[in-house]
Amino acid sequence: MMGRSCLLVMLATACASDALPPEDPPDLFDQVWGETIRPGDVIVAVPGTGGYTTLGVHIEERIDPAHPEAIPVFDGHDYVLNVQVLEEAIAAAQRAGFTDTQLEAGAVKLAMWGSGITKLAAFDYESLGGPRVRFDVVGGTSVCANGGIPENLANYNGGNAELDARDLYQRTQAWLGTHPGNGRNVVMVAHSWGGVVTEYVAKNLAQLEQDHGVLPGATVAYIVSGGVPGFLPGFAPLGPGFRTVDSVAGDVTASVRTYEVDRPDDPVHTFNFTVEGGGHSYIIMIGDAYQGWYGITTDELSCLGMPGVCPAR
Numbered sequence: 001m002m003g004r005s006c007l008l009v010m011l012a013t014a015c016a017s018d019a020l021p022p023e024d025p026p027d028l029f030d031q032v033w034g035e036t037i038r039p040g041d042v043i044v045a046v047p048g049t050g051g052y053t054t055l056g057v058h059i060e061e062r063i064d065p066a067h068p069e070a071i072p073v074f075d076g077h078d079y080v081l082n083v084q085v086l087e088e089a090i091a092a093a094q095r096a097g098f099t100d101t102q103l104e105a106g107a108v109k110l111a112m113w114g115s116g117i118t119k120l121a122a123f124d125y126e127s128l129g130g131p132r133v134r135f136d137v138v139g140g141t142s143v144c145a146n147g148g149i150p151e152n153l154a155n156y157n158g159g160n161a162e163l164d165a166r167d168l169y170q171r172t173q174a175w176l177g178t179h180p181g182n183g184r185n186v187v188m189v190a191h192s193w194g195g196v197v198t199e200y201v202a203k204n205l206a207q208l209e210q211d212h213g214v215l216p217g218a219t220v221a222y223i224v225s226g227g228v229p230g231f232l233p234g235f236a237p238l239g240p241g242f243r244t245v246d247s248v249a250g251d252v253t254a255s256v257r258t259y260e261v262d263r264p265d266d267p268v269h270t271f272n273f274t275v276e277g278g279g280h281s282y283i284i285m286i287g288d289a290y291q292g293w294y295g296i297t298t299d300e301l302s303c304l305g306m307p308g309v310c311p312a313r
Helices: 002-018 028-036 052-060 076-082 084-095 100-104 149-155 158-178 193-203 205-212
Strands: 042-046 073-075 109-113 122-126 132-139 184-191 218-226 241-249 252-261 283-286 289-293
Touching (some): 076 084, 076 283, 084 100, 084 132, 184 193, 205 241
Parallel strands (some): 073 122
Antiparallel strands (some): 283 289
16 A cells, blocks of 8 residues: 555656646736727827926927918927927837837827817827827816926815816817727826826726716726826825726726836925936936836936936935
8 A cells, every 4th residue: 555655646746747837927017008008099198297388389389380281290309308298108009019100100099188289180299219100189288287396386286186187088088079989998198297187087087977978989998107296285196006996986987007107216206306307207318319218118217318317416
């Protein structure tokens, strides 16, 4: 009996050693990009403070007075620090697997809200990474669209986050109504104050749907934000990380996946204003060479074109 027992143990051990090792579970964060950004889906860019005075006004300046009907071309190389959300939208699509050629052909619809643009329905954007893509103008002027941080200190609160979030939702709803489609995902990408606005949408999506109706033929599927203030009166941002946010309002339930990334040297997120302001830029440049968008297509850090984190003053 002893010999038979030893034989059974040896056979079991041999079978176990021949078995394939267990597969690692799929990385949900890696999967979310391709699952939520598909051909025909819509990415809405939501800028932060100064969305008009540092971005929208310069886009409108590209209008040709002799041919105001022509779609202007806006070159991101002229305003590298101001095109955060435009590059973020492109980076999100690239992370989902879209090539430059596909993006230039409009495989994913790109749009922008809140920049105060009133003279254009669309513009072409010459990106830092190469592709020239078209952005539709959803409309709207963010509460913090004019001026810089000092001029908007009184505007950073939960009440204004709600005002902007409702405007973003309703204008996106109206835009989708004039650009019909079925089964589309809406992905919102945002920087700075724009991150507060989109995270308000995430946390209150059921209430927005109850108050204003669902998006026609579309669902808010993913919200990506970077450089979000760590605190503001009347509203608690989500904080760094990847998560699913659920909301309930009456008999309406909603669920949206979210991702917030914040540089460790970002003075807006950390409220450490002894750090150089370059830490609030998520466009990673080494010299004049574009490396990617921090937390989406690169994990490098740079400060005003120099490698590494920004130094303290």
